[in-house]
Amino acid sequence: MDPVDLSRIQFASTSIFHFFFVPVTIGLAFLVAIQHTGWYRTGDPERRRLTRFFGTLLLINVAVGVVTGLVQEFQFGMNWSAYSKFVGDVFGAPLALEGLAAFFLESTFLGLWLFGWNVLPKGLHLLSAWLVAIGAALSAAFIMAANSWMQNPVGYETDPGTGRPELSSITELFTNPVFVWGYLHVILASLVTGAAIMLAVSAWHLRRGHEPFVRTAHLAIAVLLPGSLLAVGVGSQLGVVEATYQPMKIAAAEAQWQTCQPCSFSVFQIGGGNQDHTPTQIIEIPHLLSLLATGSWNGKVEGLTPLQRKYEQRYGPGNYVPNVFVQYWSMRLMAYLGTVVALIAVWGAWLAWRKKLSRSRWFLVAATWAVALPFVMNTAGWLLTESGRQPWLVQGLMKTTAGVSASVSTTEIVISLTVFLALYLALAAVNLFLMLRYARRDLPSEQPEEPSEQGAAPVLTY
Amino acid sequence: MSLPELWFGFIAVLWTGFFVLEGFDFGVGMLHRVVGRSEHEQRVAINTIGPFWDANEVWLVVGGAAIFAAFPAWYATWFSAGYLAVALLLAALIIRGVSFEFRGKVENPRWRTTWSGTLTVGSLLAPLVLGVALGDLVVGLPINEKEEFTGSFWDLFTGYGVWTALTLVALCLLHGATFLTLRTTGGLRDRANRAARVLTWVALGAVAAFAVWTLALVSDSVTLYVALGAAVVAVAVAAVRVPSDRDGQAFSATAVALGATVLSLFVALYPNVLTSSTNSAWSLTVTGAASSEYALKVMTIVGAVLFPLVLGYQAWTYFVFRHRVSAGPETSEVGAGKAAD
Numbered sequence: 001m002d003p004v005d006l007s008r009i010q011f012a013s014t015s016i017f018h019f020f021f022v023p024v025t026i027g028l029a030f031l032v033a034i035q036h037t038g039w040y041r042t043g044d045p046e047r048r049r050l051t052r053f054f055g056t057l058l059l060i061n062v063a064v065g066v067v068t069g070l071v072q073e074f075q076f077g078m079n080w081s082a083y084s085k086f087v088g089d090v091f092g093a094p095l096a097l098e099g100l101a102a103f104f105l106e107s108t109f110l111g112l113w114l115f116g117w118n119v120l121p122k123g124l125h126l127l128s129a130w131l132v133a134i135g136a137a138l139s140a141a142f143i144m145a146a147n148s149w150m151q152n153p154v155g156y157e158t159d160p161g162t163g164r165p166e167l168s169s170i171t172e173l174f175t176n177p178v179f180v181w182g183y184l185h186v187i188l189a190s191l192v193t194g195a196a197i198m199l200a201v202s203a204w205h206l207r208r209g210h211e212p213f214v215r216t217a218h219l220a221i222a223v224l225l226p227g228s229l230l231a232v233g234v235g236s237q238l239g240v241v242e243a244t245y246q247p248m249k250i251a252a253a254e255a256q257w258q259t260c261q262p263c264s265f266s267v268f269q270i271g272g273g274n275q276d277h278t279p280t281q282i283i284e285i286p287h288l289l290s291l292l293a294t295g296s297w298n299g300k301v302e303g304l305t306p307l308q309r310k311y312e313q314r315y316g317p318g319n320y321v322p323n324v325f326v327q328y329w330s331m332r333l334m335a336y337l338g339t340v341v342a343l344i345a346v347w348g349a350w351l352a353w354r355k356k357l358s359r360s361r362w363f364l365v366a367a368t369w370a371v372a373l374p375f376v377m378n379t380a381g382w383l384l385t386e387s388g389r390q391p392w393l394v395q396g397l398m399k400t401t402a403g404v405s406a407s408v409s410t411t412e413i414v415i416s417l418t419v420f421l422a423l424y425l426a427l428a429a430v431n432l433f434l435m436l437r438y439a440r441r442d443l444p445s446e447q448p449e450e451p452s453e454q455g456a457a458p459v460l461t462y
Numbered sequence: 463m464s465l466p467e468l469w470f471g472f473i474a475v476l477w478t479g480f481f482v483l484e485g486f487d488f489g490v491g492m493l494h495r496v497v498g499r500s501e502h503e504q505r506v507a508i509n510t511i512g513p514f515w516d517a518n519e520v521w522l523v524v525g526g527a528a529i530f531a532a533f534p535a536w537y538a539t540w541f542s543a544g545y546l547a548v549a550l551l552l553a554a555l556i557i558r559g560v561s562f563e564f565r566g567k568v569e570n571p572r573w574r575t576t577w578s579g580t581l582t583v584g585s586l587l588a589p590l591v592l593g594v595a596l597g598d599l600v601v602g603l604p605i606n607e608k609e610e611f612t613g614s615f616w617d618l619f620t621g622y623g624v625w626t627a628l629t630l631v632a633l634c635l636l637h638g639a640t641f642l643t644l645r646t647t648g649g650l651r652d653r654a655n656r657a658a659r660v661l662t663w664v665a666l667g668a669v670a671a672f673a674v675w676t677l678a679l680v681s682d683s684v685t686l687y688v689a690l691g692a693a694v695v696a697v698a699v700a701a702v703r704v705p706s707d708r709d710g711q712a713f714s715a716t717a718v719a720l721g722a723t724v725l726s727l728f729v730a731l732y733p734n735v736l737t738s739s740t741n742s743a744w745s746l747t748v749t750g751a752a753s754s755e756y757a758l759k760v761m762t763i764v765g766a767v768l769f770p771l772v773l774g775y776q777a778w779t780y781f782v783f784r785h786r787v788s789a790g791p792e793t794s795e796v797g798a799g800k801a802a803d
Contacts (some may be wrong), residue, residue, distance in 0.1 A: 408542055434564065
């Protein structure tokens with residue numbers, strides 16, 4: 001394999017692995033802050049115990065999320081130095097601002113929240129919980145603005161001397177339609193992920209008759225129901241936006257080789273990828289693709305073949321079609337599983353409304369196992385977005401093959417890739433082990449709420 | 463002062479701040495098994511940095527990202543040149559970062575020893591690699607006219623880079639020892655204090671040699687003399703304050719020593735950002751590698767608003783957790799134990 005493929009594998013594995021933990025952190029941080037607020041308002045010790053219980057799960061994930069984020073931050077320079085040098089003027093700014101505005105906030109108040117029990121005044125302690133959640137959500141905004149710029153470069157001018165893009169409007173970076181819809185989608189996906197975990201853990205405990213978890217099951221469903229429905233809606237709107245700026249990505253996601261009008265939606269097909277173009281078997285729904293991609297009943301969707309011709313005219317010879325198999329199936333995996341999650345949320349909401357939630361075995365089993373779905377969906381979503389950008393590193397400005405580090409050898413990448421993959425596997429195993437262990441524990445025992453006589457007594461938390 | 467100069471200065475502040483803060487975290491990580499006799503004492507040692515280490519590490523993330531944003535070519539060339547070293551640094555920070563959260567989660571001696579081990583190794587490797595990387599900036603790496611590194615992994619180990627690394631590790635150890643002395647009680651505090659006594663002399667030798675070596679490389683800067691002088695004097699002050707049990711003053715002295723040492727590297731580096739040992743004309747410079755005026759202006763405005771805020775709430779964290787962590791009676795419950803006098 002050449003350095004480009006290896007660097008792509010390294011980037012993809014780091015990003016996918018990192019994004020197992022990011023949505024858990026964002027989603028659970030908000031849910032824990034809501035729990036904490038409930039305790040703050042009512043003083044109900046049971047809510048305090050629930051807050052601490054889910055807080056522990058949150059912290060185990062944060063640990064892995066933070067350290068994998070370090071790789072994310074530095075691998076641009078390591079593997080993609082030509083890219084970093086070319087786009088740093090635009091792309092670097094949101095990353096630097098992310099650290100200043102979000103990472104400091106999140107990490108400082110996480111320390112305050114974690115060690116602040118019985119030390120901080122209650123109001124400030126609650127504020128810390130919310131600032132952690134806000135910091136986490138804010139960091140996603142900056143990195144999404146940077147990523148959206150790669151999908152749809154805006155707010156820059158090309159320097160006539162160097163040919164490099166230079167930032168000309170920071171506001172355009174944050175009003176980029178791909179950013180606005182993409183960020184909303186990521187936040188909703190995070191809430192869905194966090195709520196799915198809270199629901200799964202609560203369901204597992206309810207099956208064993210641990211009644212306090214009815215409260216968190218209700219909270220999870222209250223977030224999961226609107227979250228999953230909105231995520232599907234926002235995601236489909238994001239598709240329409242991307243169809244405008246990256247028509248190849250959406251045409252590939254539909255394996256649509258020829259231009260169609262009206263277009264039917266392929267529910268399932270065999271074949272029709274980059275090699276054969278014509279599917280051998282296909283189940284389709286008339287007009288649905290037109291509706292999804294353009295918002296109108298008889299809308300036209302441009303096919304991959306005419307788009308390829310257009311791109312060749314504009315950018316010169318080359319293959320501009322992304323991997324159709326990856327696009328087609330990542331899109332469907334995300335959409336179909338998203339529907340399953342939404343249905344589980346509707347089912348749960350109905351049971352909760354009929355006050356039968358804690359006794360409905362089938363639902364509780366389904367809700368426990370459904371915890372895996374958001375992780376598959378999140379991964380599929382990123383494959384759809386990032387693989388669909390190929391062969392571009394920055395759409396229309398720089399190809400992926402031009403972005404790698406010239407001075408880094410294949411051997412060096414193989415070594416670092418092996419080290420990182422081994423670390424990721426080990427971290428995944430330990431994280432899963434600890435999550436299962438702590439998710440199955442009883443609620444933490446009652447603890448004194450008032451600070452001890454000496455005032456701010458330090459607590460051994462780690 | 464031009465915007466690129468301002469950003470070079472800000473980056474120097476971020477890296478200096480990182481070492482002043484995370485320096486004692488590294489030190490505590492390396493020392494927690496040396497000064498902590500029992501499992502309980504080791505836990506106490508780790509908990510002295512518990513609320514702080516994560517936010518301290520963000521200084522490095524922001525320091526790196528600021529280089530990316532303000533001097534893209536510096537970021538690109540430096541990080542790709544040190545490819546395997548950066549990978550090693552990241553591996554060290556990964557195993558170290560998860561140790562804090564994982565270690566206390568299972569009550570099993572082997573589990574605890576494992577994560578204590580990763581904490582120790584990670585805390586040693588991280589400043590070691592960073593030290594080599596910073597020293598290399600000053601002494602220079604083989605960089606060609608296309609701003610590309612032309613050497614191999616072994617070319618990263620310049621004599622000056624290695625000495626910088628050893629100096630920083632010695633200072634982190636000392637800084638960690640004075641921090642533990644300041645933040646603990648009883649036998650733990652006394653053992654940390656004894657470790658600090660030995661370490662002051664090691665650090666004094668390392669910093670003095672570092673100062674001489676740096677001045678041999680760059681001798682035309684008055685600021686550099688001041689910064690290096692401050693570093694040496696600060697270690698000397700620590701050597702006096704540590705044995706006389708002035709814990710606060712000793713810790714302040716080691717903070718200044720570490721800060722002045724890192725700052726002097728940036729003073730020696732200026733006006734380059736990455737020196738080429740192949741041809742000095744190919745060195746990356748503050749003006750040559752800087753981002754556009756607009757990008758720097760935007761970041762300056764946002765930074766001017768946010769950075770004081772960050773300093774404020776981080777300082778407040780240190781105020782909230784200002785009391786010593788007592789090594790009092792042992793508590794067994796994981797994650798909920800509370801130590802009282």
